[in-house]
Amino acid sequence: MGHRNLSNLLVLFVFGVACALAQAASSPEQRANRYLESVQKSPSLALAFLRDMPKGGDLHNHLGGAIEAEDLIDFAAQDKLCVANATLSLSSGACESSCDKTAARRAVECAYRDQDFYNSLVDAWSMRNWKRGRESGHDHFFATFSKFGPAFDNHYGEAIADALNQAAADHLQYLELMHTVGGLQSAGLGGKVGWNPDFRAMREKLLSAGLKDAVAEARNELDREEQTARKKLGCGTALPAPGCEVTIRYLYQVLRGLPPEQVFAQILTGFELASSDPRVVGLNLVMPEDWYVPMRDFNLHMKVLSYLHELYPKVHISLHAGELAPGLVPPEGLSFHIRESVEMGHAERIGHGVDVMNERDALQLLHEIADRKVLIEICLTSNDEILGVQGDDHPFPTYRRYKVPVALATDDEGVSRSDLTHEYLRAVETYNLSYLDLKHMARQSLEHSFLAGASLWVDAQEAQELPQCAGVDGVGSPSATCKKFLDANEKAQLQWKLEQEFAAFEKKF
Secondary structure: OOOHHHHHHHHHHHHHHHHHHHHHHOEEEHHHHHHHHHOOOOOHHHHHHHHHHOOOOEEEEEEHHHHOHHHHHHHHHHOOEEEEEOOOEEEEEOOOOOOOOOOOOOOOOHHHHHHHHHHHHHHHOOOOOOOOOOOOHHHHHHHOOOOHHHHHHOOOOHHHHHHHHHHHHHHOOOOEEEEOOOOHHHHHHHHHHHHOOHHHHHHHHHOOOOHHHHHHHHHHHHHHHHHHHHHOOOOOOOOHHHHHHOOOEEEEOOOOEEEEEHHHHHHHHHHHHHOOOOOOEEEEEEEEOOOOHHHHHHHHHHHHHHHHHHOOOOEEEEEEOOOOOOOOOOOHHHHHHHHHHHOOOOOEEEEEEOHHHHOOHHHHHHHHHHHHEEEEEEHHHHHHHHHHHOHHHHHHHHHHHOOOEEEEEOOOOHHHHOHHHHHEEEHHHHOOOOOHHHHHHHHHHHHOOOOOOOOEEEEOOOOOEEEHHHOOOOOOOHHHHHHHHHHHHHHHHHHHHHHHHHHHOOOOO
């Protein structure tokens, strides 16, 4: 063998040894990070990586929008509901006897024998096949809820089970689900007592008129729904569905597009319910932020929240704010919602926050949100579909630049035809995020969840753990001191579980 060939072999040998040593010296976390970097330009491989990655919690998920249209068709067919051909909206009552395409009111079950009819329902009840230009994404998206709404009436428990199974498929440990549990019973009570601008008197009138009974019925209804969900999932049986392993809590969902007396009654119900039922960890105000009543009464709603927060200081608040874009409302309407939600509404988290740079003194507001540790729930697909805001136009990178806590979320994953894994993929592809970036956001989702108890972290931003659980790396069992702490703090328990799942995931690389 010639000297040149020998030299080449020696170089290759040394190079191989160096690579092996470098590989051995790097941590599993670093290897997982390098692997994602290597497949960022290969969406199918990146998707497989992200599907298996532990993701912590989904903090912005509406039960009413979480279910796929195909499942809603099944719910509606079971209840013998009809579809108005003109609007593709559900209704009860007698359907026309035939499944003729010209019938004004066809039975939903006709869709099982007519693929065109089936397809039209899926398209009308979700964002599937929606195209920009024919109608706005905003209008199509929000119109879906009134079309399929009756399908939920007898199926909330089954819907909760479906949402939990989807969370498990996305490798989530925690789901915080927005749900108007109890329906509009308290809103109806507010309508009966009428509006009183004296908040103290308004609260007393509602409590005297039976609001506590509405709260008790809401708790009973949640009992029934969870029992149905557990039965569908097979929890406690020999073959439980994956969703049984996901911890679930609820945010009481207030419909802010109703008259003031009904919104006040719902907000009060949320505070009362969260104070008496540990499954309900807080409240949120929903319905399109740009609609007339939510715009007109935004300041009033913040004042109501401020007043009731003083009476129920332990109840958590997350608020939709800044789900707006220029042109959707007048410029003034873009200038204060996030600030008022934080400063007056006591929001600990903000859902969307898309129009933050249109707020007055936006840079100061970013610093304030960061200092207050208010997390922004980032819903990239929803913001694109509804507002047309994506890529560099989205403030997601700006929030990260100003050290504002952020976490990815789904919003209405059934309507959007998305899931949290694809939200992660979209973030990676659009913003060139690393595995370490994603891991940080997953940790932040649990850190800013409304789970009971103390956190595992002294500083979640820097992943600095508490002294009693120092050295947490997901490997092995906690020390006796750490276990005692975990047993007393539900939030820390799930954070520890997430770290263990990170360790198992990273070992694959």
